[in-house]
Amino acid sequence: MFTPYIEKIIDRDAYRFFLRVKEKIKNIPEVNLPSGKNLSCHIVCRLLSKLTGLKFRDGYFGTMCDHSWLVCGRYIIDPYPIGMLDVPVIFETEYMLPWGKLYKEEKLKAVNTKEFKKDLKFCMDKILRVE
Numbered sequence: 263m264f265t266p267y268i269e270k271i272i273d274r275d276a277y278r279f280f281l282r283v284k285e286k287i288k289n290i291p292e293v294n295l296p297s298g299k300n301l302s303c304h305i306v307c308r309l310l311s312k313l314t315g316l317k318f319r320d321g322y323f324g325t326m327c328d329h330s331w332l333v334c335g336r337y338i339i340d341p342y343p344i345g346m347l348d349v350p351v352i353f354e355t356e357y358m359l360p361w362g363k364l365y366k367e368e369k370l371k372a373v374n375t376k377e378f379k380k381d382l383k384f385c386m387d388k389i390l391r392v393e
């Protein structure tokens with residue numbers, strides 16, 4: 263069977279975190295947020311950061327889409343990638359361009375609103391309590 267190149271060179275700790283994130287995502291239930299919005303990448307990353315100890319980053323994917331993702335050394339673990347069906351994905355950012363250039367860390371207004379904070383607290387209380 264074909265083995266992707268990254269599987270041959272990936273840092274074992276990063277790969278273990280990737281598998282852990284993959285398992286934790288399966289346990290995140292559907293929730294009805296107080297705002298009525300869908301669960302966002304921003305909330306998912308904050309939940310997974312609490313559950314795994316990985317750091318999350320906010321910013322942009324490409325030039326227009328506000329986004330959040332997890333980091334593990336030189337790897338990006340994206341638990342809710344824009345426009346992809348299977349999750350999570352992992353990218354090596356130093357050698358496997360263009361991935362490192364598509365994720366741009368930046369402060370986002372969307373994660374500082376009262377509505378977002380209320381939705382986040384709701385999810386933290388509901389989902390972390392189950393863990």
